[in-house]
Amino acid sequence: MKKLNLEEIFVSSLGSKEKLEWYLQYRIDVVNYMDIKHPKFMAVMDITVAFIPKSKRIGIIGDLNSKKILEILQNKRPELHKILIEHQIGRSWLDEQVILFRKRFL
Numbered sequence: 001m002k003k004l005n006l007e008e009i010f011v012s013s014l015g016s017k018e019k020l021e022w023y024l025q026y027r028i029d030v031v032n033y034m035d036i037k038h039p040k041f042m043a044v045m046d047i048t049v050a051f052i053p054k055s056k057r058i059g060i061i062g063d064l065n066s067k068k069i070l071e072i073l074q075n076k077r078p079e080l081h082k083i084l085i086e087h088q089i090g091r092s093w094l095d096e097q098v099i100l101f102r103k104r105f106l
Contacts, residue, residue, distance in 0.1 A: 006064050009045070010101055011072050017079050024087050031100045049105045061102050066094045 013030050014020050023030060035042050049057060073081035084090035 006061060006101070006105065007068055007072055010064065010069060010098070011077065011080075014073075014077075014080055017083060020080050020083050024083070024090060024093055027089070027093065029100060030097050031104050045105070057106060061106050064098060064102055066091070066098045069094060069098060 013034055014023070022028065023033075052060070070081060070084065073084065084094055087093075
């Protein structure tokens with residue numbers, strides 16, 4: 001079974017440069033937005049995560065943090081990394097989104 005990589009899923013939810021700028025401009029809650037715009041994907045994620053024992057889930061999700069996300073973005077999506085570190089609310093918005101993402105799947 002392939003390891004569930006929540007960091008990559010989180011990064012992919014940020015979308016394009018334009019999408020991230022829009023998220024920041026309107027302080028969009030990404031989890032809520034994904035629920036509305038991609039309910040089938042989120043349902044699959046919910047079911048997938050539900051089958052992971054809680055103790056294992058805590059280990060996987062507990063490691064998810066904004067520092068790791070920024071490292072991934074710096075290496076794989078530098079254009080998104082730049083937006084987040086240069087935007088007035090970029091880092092605080094990212095911290096909040098990581099917390100909401102973790103809450104959703106714990």
